[in-house]
Amino acid sequence: MINVVIADDHPLVREGLKKVVDQTTIDIKVIGEASDAGELLELLREKDPDIVILDIAMPGKSGLDVLKDIKEYHPGLPVLILSMHPEDRFAIRSLKAGASGYLTKSSISEQMVSAIRKIVVEKKRFISPAVAEQLADRVDVNSNKPxxxxxxxxxxxxxxxxxxxxxxxxxxxxxxxxxxxxxxxxxxxxxxxxxxxxxxxxxxxxxxxxxx
CATH class of the missing domain: 1.10.10.10 (Winged helix-like DNA-binding domain superfamily/Winged helix DNA-binding domain)
Incomplete structure (x- = not known):
């Protein structure tokens, strides 16, 4: 069983994520929810999930700041970042900060379960084609950094x-x-x-x- 903790400040989003898991899998279970950074870090002191699904737009601390806290206190815990923003805005920053994957909220129903399994079972990062293209551009020695x-x-x-x-x-x-x-x-x-x-x-x- 893959145990998941969800962190998003919108209850409807959390319910939607749980519904995707419940309706499409038998080997993934949501064991905790948090609506802000404080709740999440407190929850992680009590629970031992296999992965955290983290909204990048958390109230107070941003998701990227929370991600850095998780990496400091739970360095081996993988984090899948969720965002309403397209990959070209925050994906590379998320991966650089230690995320194991980046998923836009518009892709949740099609890709979330695959992303969780790739990260937890295969021990690999989940990278969409759009992010892979960005990474390829990064190694282009002729590209100018914006x-x-x-x-x-x-x-x-x-x-x-x-x-x-x-x-x-x-x-x-x-x-x-x-x-x-x-x-x-x-x-x-x-x-x-x-x-x-x-x-x-x-x-x-x-x-x-x-x-x-």
Whole structure:
């Protein structure tokens, strides 16, 4: 039996994931659920799952930050990242941070069970064709690294939020950080990317398909 813990702040998403597991398998069991980082880390002190399915957009700490905590305290525990974003936005960052796979929520019903088995049973990473293409591009010595890849995970997250039109107070509330901290990150983003305003950040994000 493959034991799974699900971490997503939306109850309907968690129910959907459990339904996929219950209706399509007899060898995979959901043994715990968490709605935020604190609940998840507490749950992992009590349970011993074979894999964690983790939403990248958790409240407070981002999924990538939570992933790093899991890798620190449970280094052998594989994590499958779920995201509403296409692979080209967060997949490589997730894999670099220690994830064993990245799955878009639109692909859950078709690929989640296969991803779990590949990661837990075969001890391999789950990599979609789109991610494999990105990895191939990374080893192309002639490719120029875009500026946004120089950003930290949190800077990248905030850049995407600014680019999609969110105000400082909205970002602060969603990420559970102060408005001053958001201002600090925005200044770093502008410095690193040689951009002068939120409008330029939005243009850059649109040009590189980082926002919808």
């Amino acid at each position: 500026l946004h890849e120089e950003l930290s995970d949190r800077e990248y997250q905030i850049m995407c939020m600014i680019g999609s039109g969110k105000k400082v107070n909205e970002i602060a509330e969603e990420l559970s950080i102060s408005k001053q901290t958001v201002h600090t990150y925005r200044s770093r983003i502008k410095d690193k990317m040689k951009l002068k305003s939120n409008v330029e950040i939005t243009r850059y994000a649109l040009k590189h398909s980082l926002i919808d």
